[in-house]
Amino acid sequence: MATNPRLMPEDPAMFTASVVRTERISPSFQRVTIASDELARFDWQGLDHWFRLFFPLAAQTELRLPDVQGRLWWKSYLAIPDEHRPHCSNYTVAGYRHLGDHAELDIDVVLHWHQGSLSGVAAWSVAAAPGSPVGILDQGVLFDPPQDTSDYLLVADESGLPAVRGILRDLPADAVGTAIIEVPAHGDVIEVDAPDGVAVHWVPREASGELAGAAALRALRAVEAPDQASYAFVVGESGLATEGRRTLHRAGLPKSRITFSGFWKA
Ligand SMILES: Cc1cc2nc3c(=O)[nH]c(=O)nc-3n(C[C@H](O)[C@H](O)[C@H](O)COP(=O)(O)OP(=O)(O)OC[C@H]3O[C@@H](n4cnc5c(N)ncnc54)[C@H](O)[C@@H]3O)c2cc1C
Known part of the structure; x- marks a missing residue:
């Protein structure tokens, strides 16, 4: 529910x-x-x-x-x-x-x-x-975790930073999980107000020349496989959103436990 x-x-x-x-x-x-x-x-x-x-x-x-x-x-x-x-x-x-x-x-x-x-x-x-x-x-809220969510996996490029920052701020204080936030530069890394149990990984692209979202996707593939009761929120460049969802689904997370949205298209 x-x-x-x-x-x-x-x-x-x-x-x-x-x-x-x-x-x-x-x-x-x-x-x-x-x-x-x-x-x-x-x-x-x-x-x-x-x-x-x-x-x-x-x-x-x-x-x-x-x-x-x-x-x-x-x-x-x-x-x-x-x-x-x-x-x-x-x-x-x-x-x-x-x-x-x-x-x-x-x-x-x-x-x-x-x-x-x-x-x-x-x-x-x-x-x-x-x-x-x-x-x-x-337009309301996209974030939609099932009530039995065990842990959260939040993944975004810079276009999704305001969304993920808001979610981290409003998660229950005892929430656990991982946030991966890709930004163009080190200088875009900002203070986020996250529960102690949520590890926040910043991925600055700097001058890598890579498409936005590629580094976040690599970081996502490096995290531990999700639990059956995890909930994932993946937003940003459309390739990050669709590939992120595919990666998580292949790793065993039901599609119903993944909210994904292409915020823009390169
Ligand atoms: C639910 C939702 C929430 C969003 N929240 C935010 C937000 O808080 N802050 C924010 O900045 N964006 C946010 N976005 C993304 C934003 O809507 C898009 O970036 C949008 O395309 C910007 O509109 P535009 O008219 O400036 O550019 P468009 O006319 O749509 O695009 C013009 C050109 O710019 C490129 N482009 C567009 N966005 C980006 C980008 N982020 N990086 C690099 N190139 C880009 C396009 O590929 C295109 O070539 C959100 C999107 C959604 C769906």
Whole structure:
């Protein structure tokens, strides 16, 4: 029996907010903090709680959001004319704070350079001026351990670091297991608040030239075979997610005890 609802909320809510500040927190991460009165009603579940992030493209003067009816919003999003349709990508709640009658939410964005320049959310994250509008569509939590979980195996590349950091923070204090977190550089290794029984292995890629996720996959293959009652959460570049799941399943872990998600595709 699952302890957390695996799927998104039945009636996901859309919130509007504006950028408060943006700051570089490590070589490969930019933290964008957004805030609004509406966000005070965001039902933050902790763990890897994620959302769809909408913001206007550079040439757009206002934020046009899709209508949300139950779980349906995609058709309405596509129906927004090209010149008004906002950017949309998936992000994890890296931090959430109630401050009187409003709330702040942090988004930790991976800065991935392609031929020396940033695009998409990464470019927005460094350039977003205070007051810039955003929309947030609540999508709930993916982390879904069965109640009889004996130990946890968490595996991620940098795109999954905010998710794994949130899970480590919110696991029961007596939880045991292993977390493998691959990041682009040594400087991206941050303090995580993990239960004493969970060993956290950082895998900095540095200038190896390897595809993101390859080193995390090697580290996963080197850990002890999972127990029948283990639970695994594997997220990041799509090869890491699918190969990670295959590796664990071959090692004897039932597919029903593995949550995997390709967070992006190289
Ligand atoms: C549930 C969920 C939660 C997520 N949480 C976070 C989060 O908290 N922080 C975060 O940074 N990402 C997170 N991601 C991943 C994020 O949604 C993707 O990286 C997304 O592609 C970024 O959108 P974009 O529009 O900037 O790039 P896209 O337009 O999707 O891609 C543009 C180019 O950038 C490349 N690219 C995209 N992401 C990366 C990356 N991480 N590294 C290297 N190259 C990349 C693509 O291959 C493509 O060539 C999450 C994804 C999911 C599904």
